[in-house]
Amino acid sequence: MRIDQITPLLKYGDAISHTVLYLQERLKNTGVVSNIYTPAGKREIGGRSLDLHEFQEPGDQIIYHMFMDSQAAQFVAGLKARQKIMVYHGIVPPEYFSDYPSRTHQLRGREELKFLKNYMDLVITNYKYHERELHELGFERTLVLPPLVNLGDYDREPDPHLLKLYRDDHVNLLFAGRISPNNKQEDIISVFNYYHKRVNQKSRLFLVGEYRGNPGYYRKLLALVNELQIKNVFITGRVSFAQLLAYYQVSHVFLSMSEYEGTCTSLIEAMYLKVPVIAYHFGVAAEVLGEAGRLIRDKDIRETARLVDRLATGGQARERVLERQSARVAGFHPDQVFPKYQEVLNL
Numbered sequence: 001m002r003i004d005q006i007t008p009l010l011k012y013g014d015a016i017s018h019t020v021l022y023l024q025e026r027l028k029n030t031g032v033v034s035n036i037y038t039p040a041g042k043r044e045i046g047g048r049s050l051d052l053h054e055f056q057e058p059g060d061q062i063i064y065h066m067f068m069d070s071q072a073a074q075f076v077a078g079l080k081a082r083q084k085i086m087v088y089h090g091i092v093p094p095e096y097f098s099d100y101p102s103r104t105h106q107l108r109g110r111e112e113l114k115f116l117k118n119y120m121d122l123v124i125t126n127y128k129y130h131e132r133e134l135h136e137l138g139f140e141r142t143l144v145l146p147p148l149v150n151l152g153d154y155d156r157e158p159d160p161h162l163l164k165l166y167r168d169d170h171v172n173l174l175f176a177g178r179i180s181p182n183n184k185q186e187d188i189i190s191v192f193n194y195y196h197k198r199v200n201q202k203s204r205l206f207l208v209g210e211y212r213g214n215p216g217y218y219r220k221l222l223a224l225v226n227e228l229q230i231k232n233v234f235i236t237g238r239v240s241f242a243q244l245l246a247y248y249q250v251s252h253v254f255l256s257m258s259e260y261e262g263t264c265t266s267l268i269e270a271m272y273l274k275v276p277v278i279a280y281h282f283g284v285a286a287e288v289l290g291e292a293g294r295l296i297r298d299k300d301i302r303e304t305a306r307l308v309d310r311l312a313t314g315g316q317a318r319e320r321v322l323e324r325q326s327a328r329v330a331g332f333h334p335d336q337v338f339p340k341y342q343e344v345l346n347l
Contacts, residue, residue, distance in 0.1 A: 002033040002059025003345060005139050006052070010036065010043040013210060015265040016067055016089050021048060022150040023063075026338050030086030030347055033059065034280035035269040039071050053230055061345060063087060066116065067262055069108035077119040085344075086116060088125045088134060090262030094262065096181040100216045113137065124344065126263065130282030146151060146337045147263055151272055151329075154245065162246035170232075171203045171312045174251035174275065176244060176266045177258065179211035179218050179235065184280070186224055187299055193228045195305040200312075204232040208247050239344070245284040248273040256280060257299060264288045268332050276311040276318055278304065292328035 005024060010017045020036060027034040036049035043049050052072060058081040062074070067089035076084065094107040114137055123139050125131050126147040134142050164173060173192055178184050185207055192205040198277070211218040218235070225233045239247070248254075254270035256279040267288045270277045277293035279285040286295060296304055310317045330336075 001035050001061075001347070003027055003061045003063065004035045004037065004055075004059055005065065005124050006037045006055075006061045006072050006076055007049075007065040008039065008042060008068050008072055010038050010049050012044050013241075013244075015263045016065060017045065018150065018153075019148055019263070020065055021045070023148055023341070024048075025150075025243060026148070026334070026341075027347075030342070032347065037072075037192075042070075050317070060120075061085060064116075064120075065089060066113060067091060067109070069112050073112040073116055077116060083121045084119065086120045086123045088113070088123055088130055090125075090130050090133075090260070092180070092182045092262075096260065100181070100214065102310075117259070122344070127284045127287045129287060130262075130281075137223050142153075145340050145344070146332055147265065147268070148267055148334060148337050148341065149265060149332055151268075151332065152334075153241070154269060154272055156245060157242065158245035158249050159240065159242040160246075162243055165247060166204070166246075166250040169202055170198055171253075171309075172251040173203065173205045173308065173312075174208065174247055174254050174270075175206070175256055176208040176247065176254075176269065178213070179207065179221065180214050181217050182258060182260040183209075184259055185221055186259040187280075188255055189220040189221065189224055189228070189230070189233060191255065191257070191304045191308065192233065193230050194301045195308055196230060196232065199305055199309050204234065206240055206247050206251065207235045208244060209236070211235065223234070245273075248275055251275050253278060253308050255304075256285065257310065258282070258285065261285070268329060269294070271329040272332075274322055274326070276321045276341045277325065278307055278311065289325075290328050292321070 005020055007020050024034050036053050037052050038049050039052045058079050062081045062085045064076045064086045066086050091109045123142045124145050128144055131142050131144050175188050196203050254275045254277045259282050261284050264284045281295040281297045
């Protein structure tokens with residue numbers, strides 16, 4: 001059997017790219033022939049994918065990963081295969097980028113999503129929240145499957161330099177994810193501002209994630225930090241995987257104020273790596289956490305800062321959260337998740 005994947009891009013540090021690569025690995029381990037194709041110039045990870053123009057006669061099944069606009073959408077629409085499956089990873093609503101007009105691809109991506117409705121046999125998405133989006137657009141054949149995350153990757157050794165630098169008597173807050181308006185890093189900074197000045201001056205905030213795609217929003221965050229005159233805010237940009245692991249290892253609380261995310265992989269990472277999670281209550285975050293972590297329904301800065309303090313400083317509250325997170329993340333283990341994909345793919 002041959003099952004090929006087509007994705008708009010393949011890059012380091014991108015959660016969807018890692019999912020594509022891991023799915024290929026699992027497929028090949030079951031004896032399936034599987035290639036990954038990307039449009040020309042849209043891959044950073046050499047040797048793991050082919051250019052779209054090299055695509056040969058379609059095999060048994062084609063999986064298209066939809067999360068942004070791409071010339072690949074028209075290409076996929078014209079292909080013939082026994083089954084064409086789209087994996088919808090979510091597209092950030094364009095209103096989050098109303099102050100950043102250069103980010104028009106968010107709108108184009110949603111138009112392409114509508115266009116593909118008549119060319120797919122099945123659409124898989126990881127969360128009911130995204131499935132509801134699809135139903136509103138008229139998609140009928142949809143299925144919700146958990147995200148396929150290679151949790152074994154997170155057992156690697158973290159960067160020793162960062163461990164030595166930041167493992168001390170400070171409380172470290174972390175958010176890992178793209179610097180982007182939908183992730184609301186300005187709200188995280190506001191909580192940290194109160195926490196750092198009113199609760200615990202021995203504290204740091206790490207905002208770990210790529211910012212080059214949103215330079216205007218990145219400058220807005222820098223201006224906010226400068227305006228509030230906050231110390232110990234670190235916006236790291238893209239980091240290596242070993243560095244990412246180190247940031248998790250030295251952090252006491254993972255704080256997310258995101259209002260829209262596609263994969264929400266970072267919440268799964270935090271649970272697996274035993275970092276207590278506080279997250280704003282929106283659809284995907286609520287589905288990922290279930291009864292684990294702590295969901296907040298409003299963005300009260302003072303109350304959130306106090307919750308950070310309760311979970312950061314140990315005690316029963318922290319232990320209860322970690323216990324629930326450990327139980328919850330077991331359901332995301334790939335050995336439980338991949339068989340569900342096998343069933344859909346008739347493997």
